[in-house]
Structure formats: structure tokens, C-alpha cells
Amino acid sequence: MADIEREAMEYDVVIVGAGPAGLSAAIRLKQLDADCNVVVLEKGSEVGAHILSGAVLDPCGLDALIPDWKEKGAPLNVPVKEDNFYMLGEAGKVRVPNFPMPPLMNNHGNYIVSMGNVCRWMAEQAEELGVEVFPGMACSKLVFGDNGEVKGVVAGEMGIGADGEPGPSYEPGMELHGKYVFLSEGVRGSLSKQVIAKYGLDEGKEPQKYGLGMKEIWEIDPEKHREGTVTHTMGWPLGKNAGGGSFIYHLDNNQVYVGFVVHLGYKNPHVFPYMEFQRFKHHPMVKELLEGGKRVAYGARAITEGGYQSMPKMVAPGVALLGCSVGMVNVPRIKGNHNAMLSGKAAAEAAFEAMSAGRSGDELTDYETEVREGEIGKDLKKVRNVKPLWSKYGLTTSLAVGGFDMWCNTFGFSLLGTMGHGKSDAEVTEKASKHKPIDYPKPDGKLSFDRLTNVSFSFTNHEESQPAHLKLKDPDLPVKVNLPEYDGPSARYCPAGVYEFVKDDKTGEDRFVINFQNCVHCKTCDIKDPKQNIVWTTPQGGDGPNYPNM
Template sequence: MQERDVMEYDVLIIGAGPAGLAAAIRLKQVNAELSVCILEKGAQVGAHTLSGAVIDPIALNQLIPDWQQRAPQLATAVTADEFLVLDADIGFKIPQMLLPPQLHNDGCYIVKLGEVCAWLATEAENLGVEIYPGFAAAEVLYDDTGAVKGVAVGDMGINKQGEHKADYALGMAIYAKYTLFCEGARGSLAGDLEKQFNLRAGRDPQHYGLGVKEVWQVKPEHHRLGLVQHAQGWPLDNSTSGGAFIYHLPDHQVAVGYVVHLNYQNPTLSPFDELQRFKTHPKIRGTFAGATRIGYGARAIAEGGLQSLPKMVFAGGALLGCSAGLLNFPRIKGTHNAMLSGMLAAEAAAAAITAGRYQDELTEFVTALQASSVWQELEQVRNIKPALSKLGILGGTMYAGIELWLSKLGLNTPWTLQHSTPDHARLLPQGQFTPIKYPKPDGVLTFNKLDSLALANVSHEHDQPVHLKLRDPSLITPVHLSNEIKAECHYCPAGVYEIIEVAGQPKYQINAQNCLHCKTCDIKDATQNIHWVTPEGGGGPIYIGM
């Protein structure tokens, strides 16, 4: 049996997102002699990074205090802030003075998060961090005591039948004293670790949203540099929560997106098509008159909050950033918390290694996190997500406003609301919903999924095993397909899943080559039959300017 090549480091980081890059930089700042490696499954750093994004600069200011002087192109200061409430025909702005202060974006910056990550990667490499894009961590490795000792990189050169091709290469093993997992929301290895170490015992299930985003080149007369707009209401109904964002970037570019919370009930709902409908609203469509769409992508976000955090440490490693779920839900901001978690974990790991401790639990990290602004933020907003789930949009929004104002006055509520029903269990059975009929796209303002994929530069090695697995293929039969709505045919933002007709019979087809790695199918599949695993390294989208 062929043995894996082995590389060893002091600290191994899985994922070159904000949390992983911040951790790597802080490790080198604390102890330049530490050997640090980052594995990134995207073809390049930032290729799989997608977010709105308006960021709170607190973490960047701490990590690299002069970042604005050294990289002024990275960020655009927010110059105006609007919150819209829409119905089908009209909309109105909520006065800023009525919005809880936590929802204001004063002092924040609009960024393209992939570009921020690419810049942070350069900073990390300048400090001596080794970064390997195009290498997907596919398996967690354990030592004889059960502690995490590293990961195995996915094998390369395997065909669809599972046979070795001429260019087959066994993925190497990478060992480390500590391994930090920063895969983003619904990380595949994070899920394995949660089961291995029972990290979710006593916690609420994680809850998610799907964010679908486009970038447009707009007419100068429709552009207001630094404008941030958020919207709630139409096209969603009161039983379905979510909202939109519009951010005005440099060079007359505008990012527009829609986040649908994945606890929705109607299996025919399509977050992609909700974004298309949103753009047609009379208060919105003028921004895109005469404009050209230049970017598209989608990604799930973890938004369960404090009640849904797993135990974040285990023997040999930790879950950081969105792998754990550190998003501040009502602020729609998680980048700063992800980076701060990476920095705190780095300090704990560096201290442990200096003290001669290897592959134990970094309890100091948890103590530091709980004493930090990250925990204070999540504590303040812990009831907002479950309130929306329990009370609907109108009632939940009113509750959220009251609680946020109270917390600003130092009057935190003494109770903690729970949300124990996982997102996939919320779908209604056939016969209990009204199918949603979306308008046909016009190809000017609204589009279909397949036409959008070209803007995501998505690509996978064609002759490789399908990375979207059915745990029980027998659940998919012509009888089932004839009598059931397959929700994944609607919620997938890339047209991966479809039902086609072969010899007069419905057939289930998985177009894995279209996959944007958003993870929604792994989250929302009602029977939890779909399992997302890492494809061959480098596959997936290559987001540019997202």
C-alpha cells in the first residue's frame, strides 16, 4: 500500500479566509520562529471567498494598524446608510434615528472580501507563512490518543468510476502540533469533528442563510460611492425571513444581493429568483438602468448565534470564524469576529507551543474569546434569530428592535430563546404549500441560473468522482420523483440538481460541475441524504471582485 508523503508544521490552518489568515499573521507576529501552513481548496486565495461585504474594521485595526495607509484600495468608507422596508409596489426608509445603534454602519467599510483575503495572504507570506492554494483538506487525521494530529490532502487523478488515472497522486499528510479549522459555514471537516468529539452536545442546531450576490457596472448618474442600503419585506412573505443589500463600490460598481434564511417552509422557494424579483422593485430597478452585470456567486452563512455555537476546542485543534458560527446576525457582519477568533486562537496556540504543550485543548482560547468583544456582541443579539423564527418577520423585527435598544441602554434581557428545529426539518410536505411561480427572466435585469454561472468562473475537473454524494441512493426512484417536489432543484443557486426525462421516466441528475460550493444542499436537504465532500483541489468558482 502506498504511503503518504508527510510534512510537519507547528500550526496548520485549513482555509485561507479571514479567520485563517488572521490566525497565521498573528502567529508570526507573536513568534516568528513558528512554522505555519495554510491549505486553501480554491485555485487561488480569494477564489472561494464571497460576502457582501460591509466590515467593522476593529480586527484589521488590531492586526495591521496601518492597513489603510498601506492598502487604501482595499476599502471604501461608508458615506450613507439607508434601511428600506418594501411591499410589492412601494417602499419607505426607516429614519436612522429610529434604528438601533448596533445597525448603523458608521465607521465601517465596504470591501470585496476576496481582495482583502488576497492582500492578507501576501502579508502572511511576507512573514514566512506557507500557503498552498488548490489543495483541499479531505480527511482529519488522529493520533493514537484520539487527538487531531493534522489532515490528509485529497487525492488527485481519480476518474468518475473511482479508478486511478495516469496522473494519480496520493494526497500528502500534513501534521501539526495544533490544527485550526477555518473552512467557513458548514465546513465538511468541521462536521466530522463535531461528530468525533460530540461538539454539539447541549447546543441548538446551527442555522443558516443562503446569500446570492451579483456585481454590476452601473451608470455614473446612478452611483453614490460609499452608499449602503439594506432592505426587508417584499418579495418575501411574513413567514419567510431574509433581506437584501446594495453596496456602492469604487469604479461605478454596485454589489447587490439577497439572503434568504434557510428555515423557510415552501420547497419551491428559490433564493436566486428572489434576488431577481427584488431587482425589479420600483425603488430598486433604477439603480440598474443601463447597467451591465459583471459578477455572480452564492454562499451559505452560519447565523444561529450564541446558542448554536459548538464547543470550539478539542484535543489538537479548534473551530474558528464561520466554521463555528460567529456571525453577528442583526448586524450582518462576521468578518471582524472571524478575524478576532483567529487572532485569539493564534495567541493561545503560540503560548502552548512555547510552553511545550502539544495537541491538547486550547482552553485558554475559549477563556479569551468569552472575555472578548466577540462574545459580548453575540450575547447582546442572541435572541434576535430565534425571535424571527418564532414570531415571523413583523413580530420578530419589532421584538428585535426593542431588545437591541434595551441592550444599548445596558438593560439586557435575562432570558435566552432557543431555536431547536434544524433548517432542513422546516420544509412543508407536498400538499401544504402553494408553489411559487417566478417570472421569466428578461436577460437585461433578471437572469436564469445557468447564464449566471459563467460570471462565477466555475470549473471542476470533468473526469473526477462526483463530490455531491447521496448517502442512500435508493431514496431517489422514478416513483419518488413523480410524486415529490425536490426542493434542491429550486434552492440550489447553480442548477446542480434537476429532474430530466429518460425513456418516458423521470431521472434525477446531479450536475456537479456547476457547483458553487455554497453548501446549501448539505444544509437544507429534508432527508439529509445529500452530503457535500471536497472535490479535487482547485475546483469550484474563481470569484473575481466579489
């Protein structure tokens, strides 16, 4: 495999990932220089196929990038009309009033959107400007120059057999070289992870923290539908087992987005995030809304939650990390798409200035400065202590102290300084013997569903003859360590049922099975495995979920 020769194509800027960050960068580059040669490579079967987000969109990113987006027909059609916050108990709820909340929590002026559809529209704008956008092109390798800089990627390698060797229909793909390479792969991107490790970009930073976001689209009774209503909840069913909460967004066409986020810093390995989501839908408030409706789509995605203090260095020779490859989500607002767009714009402007000065393959330090000191940094710095407060002291304390800290930061100071996160989400996982198993109700098939049934509503597909893209550093570790010590948590933390432990019919011994065909590319396994034994790599292009309007 190392001797494979590939054709190379030269570009000014190569962008990996057609999400909001990558597409914003491509659009801005062409706005600055119509002759700039830009390519966007997307591993999904089409732009938007792998995009999953809440999403209530703060349009400030679009305002900065395409000020006339309304006239151009951007799919921002449902303005937020009402904001609700509830603390849930098992059978009831308490409304949290809006007035004590800092101004940044107000959703006035924001829109309920499908980010998949927003990205599809952005790709159209990019192509009209002359950007080359190639879906179905997974980027499997980095290409390095003579001086150790990132000079490109390998894209479009197809037809590798289950044994890891080229099969009869093998296509080696191509090397796409650029003066600069932008990695906008989203959360825990495989190439971004390599760049961070190779250049030590996370040295001196707090560990990144994550949540697992799961989402269903429901069509509900028109009489129950309240277009433009945004509802967030905290509390039940998670309790003290894990941090997290829910969102319910009423978009148009009698549809609602029903989502649930579980912070992956939980200690108890018996926690089953997917089943917490399914149980949540049986709360009286949610049950009343969904009864008589039908679930039409499902998906899951990890969310970066470390915030300001966890952002790694964003640049290395020839390469820049954009959006969620860095981690730009404002956790209390549950918003990061606006920052992703702003990061793409900033990276494009830094690259344009560098290329105009005759530079290439160096570090775009102006991009990093703009992110940390500009609007993105200001947005994230105000809320930097909310996540560590929640992780260390629980929900009630984080609401009171975190809210007070956000108010202080509104006026430019914090009594808490900048708090740290301590351990990674993998490291905080404790042995199963320290915790009681959790008894989860069986899904009823009406409001709640088993994982495999729901995965079919993500429209996921993988070519089965290829090698599993989920790699084990030590194939024996799941059965020898994770099963006896942690009760095999991968069988629960995966929201798609990829991992299971089965008894061998002949020997009676446990085997670890990876059903990679189910994978919805959420990256939770790469994040939460207690021994960091699972490595997520990209499958061949076009494989994975095919989200319609997530």
C-alpha cells in the same frame, strides 16, 4: 485506497482555509514567534477565489491584528457615507428611520470592501512574515494521532477517476502534521462537520441556522452611482414565504454589489431562493438603479445565522474551529468578517501559549474562553434573540421586539433571556401538499437571468473526470421520497442548478441528476435537504468558482 502511503511534512500549526480567520491566525502566530512554522492550505485556485461576502467590513478585527493596515495598503478604500433601510412592497417602499436603531446598527467607520481582495492582501502580509500559503490544495481527510487527537490533514490528492479509483495521473497528496490544526473552512466546512460529529461538539447547543446569500456585481450608469452608500431592504418579494432581505452597496468604479439573503428555515418546499433574488431586481427602486448597467459577476454562499446559542464547542484534542466554521455572524448587522479575524487572532495566541509551555495535541481551552467571554461573545450575545424572533413570529414582530431587545442588551440585560431555535433548517421543511406552488416570472435577460447563465459569471470549473463531490447517502431517496413528498426541492434551493429531475426517454421514470460541474460550493444542499441525504465533500484542489473581487 486505504493502503496509500503518503509523505508527511511537520509544522507547528496547520491551517485549513485562507479566509479572514485562517489568515489572521497565521499572521498572528508569526507576529508572536517569527520561527513558528505555519502553513495555510486553500482549496481555491488562488487566495480569494472562493471568498464571497457582502461586504461592509467593521475594521476592528484588522485594527487588532495589523494596526497600521492603512499604511500597508489594505484594500479598504470606500468608507460608508450613508445608511438606508427600506421596507418594500411590490410597487413601493417605506424608509425605516435610522434614529430608533441601536448603536450597533450604525455603519459609521465601516468600509465597503471585496473580502476576496482583502484576503489576497492578507495573504501577502502573511507570506512576508514567512507563512507558507498553498492555494489549489484541497484538504480531503483528517489525520488522527495515537490518542485520538487530530494531528493533521491530507492535502493535494488529485487524479481520482469517476469510479472513485486512482487514475493514470493520480497524485496521493501529502499528510501535513501540526502540533495544532486550525479549521477555518467557512460555513459548513466538510472537515469541521466531521470534527463536530466525532467529538460531539454541538451537544447541548441549539441547532445551527443558515441563510443563502446570493450576490451580483453590477457596473451602473455613473449618474446613478453614489459611492459609499449602503442600502438594506426587507419585505417584498419574500413576504411570508421566507425570512430574508437584500443589500445594495455602492463601491468605487461605478460598481454596486447587489445581494439577496434567504433564510433557509422556510417551510414551503416550493420556495425558489434564486428566483426570489431575480424577482427582487424588478422592484421599481432597484430596477431604476440597474437599468442601463450590466452584471459582471455572480456567486452564492451559505451564511451561518444561529448566533451565540448555536456556536458549538470550538476545540477538541489537537484542533480548533475558527470563524464561520463555528458561526460568528452578527445577523442584524449582516457582519461576521471582523469576528472571524478576531477568532483567528485568539486561536493563534492560545496556540502560542500552549506551544511555549511545551504542549501539543490537547484542547486549546483558552481560545474558547476568549471567544465566548471576549469581544466576539459580547458582539453576538447582544443580538442573540433577533434570529429566533424572526423565525418564530415574522418580520414585523422581530423588528419591534428584536429592536427593543437589542436596546436592552446595549445596557447589559434582556427581558427575553436567550431564546432557542428549535429545529434545524432541514427539519422545518414541510411536505409539498401543505403549500401552494409559487409562480415565478421568467427572467428577462436584462435585469434577471436564468441560473446557468449566471453561473457562467462565477467562472466555475470542475475537472469532469473526477467523482462527483456531492455524495448521496441513499441514491434512491431523491426520486422515492423527496420528489413525491417535497416536490424535489433540491431543484430549487440550489442557486447553481446542480440538481434536476429528468424523465428517462425509454422508461418514462424520473431520474435524479447531479451536475456537479456547476457547483459554486455554497453548501446549501448539505444544509437544506429535508432528509439530510446530500453530503458536500471537497473536490480536487483548485476546482470550483473563481470569484474576481467578491
